[in-house]
Amino acid sequence: MRDPRHPLTISRTASSSAVQAGLADGRRPKAEGSSLAAVSCLPSPVSRPHARAGSAAVPAAVPGASSPAVQTGLADGRRPTTDGFSLAAPSAVKNIIIVFTMALAVLLVGCREDMQNQPRINPLRISDFYLDQRSARPLIAGTIARGDLRNDTYFYTGLIGKDPGNEMPFPATREVLERGRGRFNIFCAPCHSELGDGNGIVVQRGYQRPPSYHGDRLRNAPLGHFYDVISNGFGAMPDYAAQVPPYDRWAIAAYIRALQLSQNAPASLVPAGTQLPPAAAPGAMQYDPLEARPRGSEAEEKLEKK
Numbered sequence: 001m002r003d004p005r006h007p008l009t010i011s012r013t014a015s016s017s018a019v020q021a022g023l024a025d026g027r028r029p030k031a032e033g034s035s036l037a038a039v040s041c042l043p044s045p046v047s048r049p050h051a052r053a054g055s056a057a058v059p060a061a062v063p064g065a066s067s068p069a070v071q072t073g074l075a076d077g078r079r080p081t082t083d084g085f086s087l088a089a090p091s092a093v094k095n096i097i098i099v100f101t102m103a104l105a106v107l108l109v110g111c112r113e114d115m116q117n118q119p120r121i122n123p124l125r126i127s128d129f130y131l132d133q134r135s136a137r138p139l140i141a142g143t144i145a146r147g148d149l150r151n152d153t154y155f156y157t158g159l160i161g162k163d164p165g166n167e168m169p170f171p172a173t174r175e176v177l178e179r180g181r182g183r184f185n186i187f188c189a190p191c192h193s194e195l196g197d198g199n200g201i202v203v204q205r206g207y208q209r210p211p212s213y214h215g216d217r218l219r220n221a222p223l224g225h226f227y228d229v230i231s232n233g234f235g236a237m238p239d240y241a242a243q244v245p246p247y248d249r250w251a252i253a254a255y256i257r258a259l260q261l262s263q264n265a266p267a268s269l270v271p272a273g274t275q276l277p278p279a280a281a282p283g284a285m286q287y288d289p290l291e292a293r294p295r296g297s298e299a300e301e302k303l304e305k306k
Helices: 017-025 068-076 090-110 153-157 174-192 223-232 246-264 297-305
Strands: none
Touching: 153 223, 153 246, 174 246, 223 246
């Protein structure tokens, strides 16, 4: 039993009316001028007297409650506060957790791996779905790719019936010849050379030499012949259908014809009053079919000196 002289000890037999009234209305009693604010720190809770008949019920002491307002709030169901801060708000936290859990569940449902691991057939893999067990199916007869109708047979084949034609499917303007020269120097000159005599840089290193464009056979060949050779290949020459589109094939064919004319033009085609340059040894002097100036190593050196 505690010492009754201790300032924070409330006697079970306290007879002071002020103390009894303070206990009844929730206020903290005072003993010998000292406040009992630390009564909750005692090892044992402070016992309250039983409420008399007709008096208000006295709320039970709650450990940790440090003010009468806390005791009153507990008695009437309100949430207690300590030092201006609300204690726990379990219902609001619970609602937030529920909403977050539902949102997470929706996201997880949308992250199924059906899109990544959906049934599919890898290229050239066997398939039991078809009778021939080929997963790569052939095109249906008559199928035409978008933009590849090819209703102009001559433009896409260079043939009239079974024979190569000798007409350009569009006008051979200077822009077309310039385009043909650029494509020719990229794809044809490595073997045929820029002059077209078949002595390209690849041939100089051991590749089979192609025929010269300036021979009688190719000078008399129709334009469709060159288009067909570019499209399908000929002899040791592979086809360039994948590298050169149809329009550029015709541009190259037109430039080959201009190249042939530049090296074999008769004097009757030269305008009156034009002085022709003297004949030069093969390979020493070249003439660009689109420019009125000589080309080649020696010719370019002379031009640079001037």
